[in-house]
Amino acid sequence: MTPIDLSSIPLADNHCHGIYQTQRPGDLTAWRQLFTESTDPGMRSTHVATTLFYRRLIHEVAAFFECEPTEEAVLAARQQHDDHSLIRKFLRAANIDVLFIDKGYPPPELLVSDAMVSNLANCRVAPMLRVELLMQRLIAENGTLSAVVEALRAALNDVRGQGYVALKSIVAYRTGLNIRAWDIDDVEEAFAVARREVEIGGSVQLSHKPLLDTLLLVTFAEAARQELPVQFHTGYGDTDADMLLANPLHLRAVLERREYRAMPVVLLHESYPYTRQGAYLATVYENVYFDLSYGIPYLGCHEMVDFTRAAFSVAPISKLLYSSDAVGVPELHWISAMDGRRILGQVLGECVANGDLSTTEAEQAGVAVLHDNAMRLYKS
Ligand SMILES: [Zn+2]
Numbered sequence: 540m541t542p543i544d545l546s547s548i549p550l551a552d553n554h555c556h557g558i559y560q561t562q563r564p565g566d567l568t569a570w571r572q573l574f575t576e577s578t579d580p581g582m583r584s585t586h587v588a589t590t591l592f593y594r595r596l597i598h599e600v601a602a603f604f605e606c607e608p609t610e611e612a613v614l615a616a617r618q619q620h621d622d623h624s625l626i627r628k629f630l631r632a633a634n635i636d637v638l639f640i641d642k643g644y645p646p647p648e649l650l651v652s653d654a655m656v657s658n659l660a661n662c663r664v665a666p667m668l669r670v671e672l673l674m675q676r677l678i679a680e681n682g683t684l685s686a687v688v689e690a691l692r693a694a695l696n697d698v699r700g701q702g703y704v705a706l707k708s709i710v711a712y713r714t715g716l717n718i719r720a721w722d723i724d725d726v727e728e729a730f731a732v733a734r735r736e737v738e739i740g741g742s743v744q745l746s747h748k749p750l751l752d753t754l755l756l757v758t759f760a761e762a763a764r765q766e767l768p769v770q771f772h773t774g775y776g777d778t779d780a781d782m783l784l785a786n787p788l789h790l791r792a793v794l795e796r797r798e799y800r801a802m803p804v805v806l807l808h809e810s811y812p813y814t815r816q817g818a819y820l821a822t823v824y825e826n827v828y829f830d831l832s833y834g835i836p837y838l839g840c841h842e843m844v845d846f847t848r849a850a851f852s853v854a855p856i857s858k859l860l861y862s863s864d865a866v867g868v869p870e871l872h873w874i875s876a877m878d879g880r881r882i883l884g885q886v887l888g889e890c891v892a893n894g895d896l897s898t899t900e901a902e903q904a905g906v907a908v909l910h911d912n913a914m915r916l917y918k919s
Contacts, residue, residue, distance in 0.1 A: 540885075540888050540889055540891075540892040541888050541891070541892075542881075542884040542885045542887075542888040543883075543884040543887040543888050543891070543898070543901045543902055543905050544884060545880040545881075545883055545884045545887075545905040545906075545909060546880055546881075546884075547634070548634075548880065548905060548906055548909045548910060549634050549635065549636035549909075549910060550633065550634065550635045550636060550637075550861060550876055550879075550880075550909055550910060551636055551637045551639070551860075551861070551909070551910045551911075551913035551914055551919070552635060552637070552638050552639060552861065552862055552863050552865075552872065552875075552876075553639045553805070553830060553860040553861065553862045553913040553916075553917070554639055554641060554667075554707075554770060554805075554807055554830055554832065554862040554863075554864055555638055555639065555640060555641070555834070555862060555863045555864060555865045555866070555872060556640060556641050556644055556645065556864070556865065556866035556867070557640055557642075557645060557647070557649075557650035557651065557653075557656070557866070557867075558626055558650060558651050558656060558867060558868065558869055558872075559645070559649055559650060559651070559867050559868065560622065560649060560650060560651050561622060561649075562617070562622045562625050562626065562868065562869075563618065563622075564614075567584075567610060567614070568583055568584045570610070570614060571583060571584065571587045571588055571593070572584075572587070573867055573868055573871075574587055574590070574592065574593050574596065574837055575587040575590075575837065576775070576776060576777040576778070576835075576837075577777070577778065578777065578778060588610070590837060590839075591838070591839030591840070592837035592838055592839060593837070595839070595840070595874075595878075596870065596874055597609070597610055597613055599874055599877065600613050600616075600617075600870055600874070601613050601616075603629075603632070603873075604616035604617070617870075622651075623651075623655075623659060625869065626651065626656075626659045626660075626869045627659040627660070628869075629869035629870055629872065629873040630656075630659055630660035630661075630662070630869050630872060630873065631659075631660060631661060632873055633660075633869075633872055633873045633875075633876035633877075634876065635660055635662040635872070635876065636662055636663065636910060637662060637663045637664070637665055637913070637914070637919055638656065638660065638662055638663070638664050638665070638872075639665045639666075639667060639704065639705070639862075639913065639917065639919075640653065640656075640664055640665070640666050640667065641667050641669060641707045641770070642666050642667060642668060642669060642703075643668075643669020643671070643672050643707060643709070644669070644866070645866065645867065653666060663919070665704040665917060665919050666702060666703050666704070667703055667704060667705040667706065667707045667770065668698060668701075668703040668705075668706050668707065669706075669707050669708075669709070670695075670706050670707065670708050670754075670755070670758050670769075671708065671709055671710070671713065671745050671751070673691070673694055673695075674687075674691065674745055674751070674754045675742065675743055675744070675745050677690045677691055677694065678730070678733050678734065678737060678743055678745065678750075679737045679741070679742055679743060682734070684726060684727055684730045684750075687730070687754070688753075688754070688757055691754055691757050691758065692757060692761060695757075695758060695761040695762075696761070697765070698761070698762075698765060698767050699765065699767065699918075704768075704917040704918070704919055705767060705768040705769065705770055705805070705917055706758065706762055706767060706768070706769045706770070707769070707770040707771075707772075708755065708758075708769060708770070708771050708772070709772045710751060710752075710755060710771070710772075711771060711772045711773055711774075711776070711780055711784065711785040712772060712776060712777075712779045712780045712785075713744075713745060713746045713751060713779075714746055714747075714748040714751050714752070714784075715748075715781060715784025715785070715789060716771065716773065716784060716785060716786070716787060716789035716790050717784060717789040717792070718752045718755050718756070718789075718790070718792065718793050719752055719792050720752070720753075720756065721748075721749040721752060721753060722749075725749040726749045726750055726753045728749070729747035729748065729749040729750035730747075730750050732747055733745065733747050733750055759793065759799045759802055760798065760799070762799075762802040763798060763799045763800070763801040763802040764801070766801050766802070766803070767802065767803075768802070768803040768804075768805055768828070768916055768917060769802055769803070769804055769805070770805040770807055770830070771787070771790070771804065771805065771806060771807060772785070772807050772808065773785055773786070773787045773806045773807055773808060773810040773813065773817060774786070774787070774807075774808050774809070774810040774811040774812060774813050774814075774817070774836075775808050775811040775812070775835075775836040776808070785810075785813075786810070786813045786816060787806045787810045787813060787816055787817045787820055788813070788816050788820070790804070790806075790820070794820065794824050794826075794827065799826075800825070800826050801826070802826060803826050803827075803828055803916055804824070804826055804827045804828065805828045805829075805830055805860065805916075806820065806821070806827065806828070806829050806830060807830045807832065807862070807864070808830060808832045808835070808836060808864060809829070809830065809831050809832060809836075809846045809850060810829075811832075811836050811838075811846060814845075814846045814849045814850060815849050815853060817829055818849060818850045818853035818854040819853060819854075821853075821854040821855065821858040821859075822853060822854055822855065822858075827858065828858045828859075828860055828912075828916060829850055829854050829858050829859055829860070830860050830862050831846070831847060831850055831859055831860065831861055831862065831879070831883075831908065832862045832863065832864040832875075833861070833862075833863060833875040833876075833878045833879035833882065834862075834863035834864050834865040834871045834872065834874065834875030834878075835863070835864040835865065835866070835871070836864075840878070840882070843878060843882050844882055844885060844886060847882050847883060847886040848886050848889070851886055851887075851890060851904075856904045856907055856908065856912075857907065857912060858912070859907075859908045859912065860908065860912050860913050860916065861879050861883070861908050861909045861910075861913070862875075863875030863876065863879070879909070880905075880909065883905055883908060883909065884905065887901040887902075887904055887905055888901070890904075
């Protein structure tokens with residue numbers, strides 16, 4: 540089997556996050572915890588260092604810096620660069636055309652600005668709006684449900700005009716992907732609870748299902764009208780997510796509604812471990828797209844090859860989009876770029892060897908998934 544060489548294809552990273560201004564983790568635990576979704580102290584301090592992902596990261600970063608493949612040597616090597624030159628070094632080596640950045644996390648005050656990322660990486664930045672944060676602000680600012688709904692419609696009236704290329708929802712983290720219409724009494728009751736939280740604490744974390752579902756349906760109507768993509772967190776994430784309700788099959792009620800068909804839906808993180816279910820949805824619903832994320836989830840190569848094989852074997856290639864889901868440190872954007880190109884090249888080489896694709900088709904598929912499909916979808 541000859542792999543397809545995708546090493547020089549510039550990337551459209553269709554889902555990632557910003558980079559911390561300060562690239563100086565205080566100690567080994569602070570560094571290690573960048574590479575786990577767990578909040579358990581022992582996971583962060585100890586066990587994460589034995590994951591295949593982490594071992595590969597240390598080996599690859601050590602090769603990049605030409606230092607010993609140990610954590611101590613890697614940390615010492617990265618500390619020899621100032622924050623901006625470290626970011627520049629990794630992002631330029633990743634050869635990125637566009638970063639599609641979810642603006643909802645981490646908080647902007649911790650991050651390098653989009654303009655600076657663009658400058659350091661020599662790439663474009665396309666921001667995406669996290670809808671739950673917008674909703675939380677509007678609930679805090681408005682005393683009635685109807686005022687919140689009206690303010691949400693107004694805020695989403697022209698999303699591209701505000702500079703965003705897509706919306707992003709973390710409903711899978713909050714109340715699950717089984718979004719549905721509710722009786723108005725249930726919604727009003729949930730709104731009253733949310734407002735009480737605002738009155739007590741000054742803000743609300745929106746986890747009131749009838750209210751969040753209702754505001755999402757308002758959002759989907761706006762997205763459909765503007766043919767604006769909506770990214771959904773699906774599958775793997777931190778312990779906030781009930782993984783059972785993060786299965787993308789729960790989106791059926793939304794996907795079945797004709798009035799939302801003009802809204803492209805992007806299932807993030809290969810819906811891991813529900814990869815086959817997510818890829819299936821991309822085969823039956825014209826508006827469903829499937830994200831292949833190589834930075835996070837933090838996986839070993841076998842699993843990345845497996846989800847890539849599954850996605851290519853099930854979904855149309857025109858629906859598949861590369862991403863890193865990288866957050867915080869540029870090593871993540873970079874290692875995902877390296878792994879993504881290499882693993883896509885391997886799996887596409889297998890597709891040629893087994894007769895699914897010609898070599899030319901496999902090369903075109905690599906460019907489509909790494910770059911062109913995202914550019915078409917987000918009209919960037
Ligand atoms: Zn993300």
